[in-house]
Amino acid sequence: MAYQALYREWRPKDFSHVVGQKAIMETLRNQVINRRIAHAYLFCGSRGTGKTSTAKILAKAINCLSPVNGDPCGVCENCMRTDREETLDVIEIDAASNNGVDEMRDLRDTVKYPPQYGSYKVYIIDEVHMLSTSAFNALLKTLEEPPAHIVFILATTEPQKLPETILSRCQRFDFGRISIQDITGRLKEAADGCSAEVSDGALMLIARAAEGGMRDALSLLDMCLGYSNKVDENLVRSILGTSDTSFLFRFCDALAMQDAGCVFMMIDQLMKEGKDPAVFAKDICGHIRGLLIAKTSPDDLAAILNITEEEAKEYIQHSENMTFTRLIRILDLYMSLGTEMRYTSSPRMALENISIKCCLKTTETDEQALSDRITELENRIAELTRKLENGSVSVRVAAAEPGRNETEKTPTEKKQAASSVKPTKNAQPEDPAVWKQFMTVIRQKDMAAWSFLSQGSLVSSRDGHFRWQANRKEGEQQFIAVLNNPDRKKVICDCLADITGQQCMFSAIEKDSAVLNDNSDDAYLETLYDTFGKGPVNVVDQIK
Ligand SMILES: [Zn+2]
Structure with missing residues (x-):
């Protein structure tokens, strides 16, 4: 036939x-x-x-x-x-x-x-x-x-x-536009009809991309089936040229933190993967819309976006990183990009330009940016007032030590005095609670780092050396580059030192890295320590 x-x-x-x-x-x-x-x-x-x-x-x-x-x-x-x-x-x-x-x-x-x-x-x-x-x-x-x-x-x-x-x-x-449920239902019938294996996530992606049109949805499925009889989310994404949600979350976090370096690097990654800047701009608009809905009607979010409750929680959590007006402003900027890209000779530069504008919240002097900053300050004051009232924060007036005034204190001391949460000192680095506490602290200090770190897990914290790996091989090099950046590393190590009360090291390492290999010197030393205790073992020279 x-x-x-x-x-x-x-x-x-x-x-x-x-x-x-x-x-x-x-x-x-x-x-x-x-x-x-x-x-x-x-x-x-x-x-x-x-x-x-x-x-x-x-x-x-x-x-x-x-x-x-x-x-x-x-x-x-x-x-x-x-x-x-x-x-x-x-x-x-x-x-x-x-x-x-x-x-x-x-x-x-x-x-x-x-x-x-x-x-x-x-x-x-x-x-x-x-x-x-x-x-x-x-x-x-x-x-x-x-x-x-x-x-x-x-x-x-x-x-x-x-x-x-x-x-x-x-x-x-x-x-009316056809609902996502109705579209996925028909797509599933069609997929079963030609005995193809299409994952639920893939069906969902196709249905969303079709924007309520059955014919587009079936054509997209047809295109996917042209590649393989087994269709998963990655295949659909590569055909649509869209970005996955975790990437979009990280990108928006970088915008929220005004981390221009991170934004540039992420755009670079997109281009290397052959993504279309115009498609990405559209993805970002859709994502920001999600964050806006998360802010205004969190209870209906899952129903409006056709996502699971779990995913909705993630949107709500990330939406807290930016004010409503700031989100609107960023959405405006990226939406204007659609028109701009039709006339520009370099869509990539247009994308970078807008993204940097989104980062420059505090230096811009236009009314909108100023109103953003005022709103943010108001929010902070309101939160502080609330905390003071319910007693979760107390104000201490430190008695000045004789002969030593405030300006002579070291930066670390000042930071500790300012911090409202006193970390439990001298916790063992190996204690899993340390990493958990660290993630809470780093989220306050460096949102971009937190966002990247939460895409992976701690694999070892032996002797105060915290080693972290990404959950997925895909995009791993970018994670490592961002997290091993010396400035960022210092912030991470300082945080860890605050919690453990000792000098700490941090490295983001590749998946299946030899460092964790059982044959490594470290592992050998570990066995020696286990057998004899640390005292008698004296490492004279470690051959690299
Ligand atoms: Zn008839």
């Missing part, structure tokens, strides 16, 4: 198989059953919502010799003729194409002739808003005094472009 595109194969053949437009289907079905057919229908809605499919089903149903509960039977002579396109009773006109103009010119002549086989002659006019003025006039003349055997089904994505005279003569149906 010849290959048939999925969206053709899965084009609905009766009302009950049209996805996600239940109320419309019920109404049309009842009209067929009660033979109350209107002279003109107008189907409005965005692409892929089922307008043309429904028009074809309706055309078939009203001419069917023995309709089944309002649906076309599919086996009578009239149904078969329509399927084989052997009848002049159903005429499809694409107003967007050239032959549409000719066909509309002939319209006034052809409507006079009665139907060939069935009881109605049905004109399906797709993209009707594209008709020329003269064609509209021809259509209007016919609509004003329609012969009894004529039915018009007009379909359009832009009903606002239709003249009022046409609108007022049609029975109008608005096709």
Whole structure:
């Protein structure tokens, strides 16, 4: 059998198989059953919502010799003729194409002739808003005094472009965007139908990318199946060119921390992976929208974004890193990028430029940036007041030591005095609680570092040397570069030292790194220490 595109194969053949437009289907079905057919229908809605499919089903149903509960039977002579396109009773006109103009010119002549086989002659006019003025006039003349055997089904994505005279003569149906659940349901049927293995996450990604259009969703699935019979999220992402959510979370955290270096590095990673800056800008807009919804209506977030409760929690947590006005500002900037990218010769530079602007919150002097800073200060004051009132923070006035005033104190001492949470001193580095406490502290001090660190885990903390690995091999080098940056390393080590009360080291290491290999010197030494205790073992020279 010849290959048939999925969206053709899965084009609905009766009302009950049209996805996600239940109320419309019920109404049309009842009209067929009660033979109350209107002279003109107008189907409005965005692409892929089922307008043309429904028009074809309706055309078939009203001419069917023995309709089944309002649906076309599919086996009578009239149904078969329509399927084989052997009848002049159903005429499809694409107003967007050239032959549409000719066909509309002939319209006034052809409507006079009665139907060939069935009881109605049905004109399906797709993209009707594209008709020329003269064609509209021809259509209007016919609509004003329609012969009894004529039915018009007009379909359009832009009903606002239709003249009022046409609108007022049609029975109008608005096709809504199809819900993610409905789309994934149909995609699953289609995938099972060709015995392909498609993960739930992949179906979700496809459904989201299709933005409520069934045809786009099926075409995307078709494209994925062209690569492999097993489709997972990574395959879908590589075909769509989109970024995964964890990357977007980290990117926004870097923006929140105004970490321009990190932002540049992440954009560089994107480009190396061959991602399209325009697609990424769109991804960021969608992501910021999610953060905004998380801020305004956290309870409905999961339902609005069609995500799990777990994912919703992540959005809510990350949304706390930025004020509402700042998020709006960043969204504005990235949305303007869409237009800018069409005219620029370097989309990458446009993306970097906007991203840096998003980082420069505190140095900008425009009203919006200032109002951001005021809001942030207000929030902090409110939080402090709240903490003071409920007693979770107390104000201590330190008695000055004789002969030593405040300015002589070392920076570490000052930091400790300012910190409201006193870490438990002298905790053993090997104690898992140390890392847990460290993550809480680093989140306050360096959000970008925290964001990266939470994408991996601590693999060893022997002798105060904390070694960390990314959870995934993908993008690992970038994690390592960011975390092993000397400045950042110092912040991390200082934090760890504060908690453990001893000098600490930190390294981000590669997955399957030899450092942790059981044959390494470290492991050997460890066994010696275990056997004899640290005292008698004296390492004279360690050959690297
Ligand atoms: Zn039939």
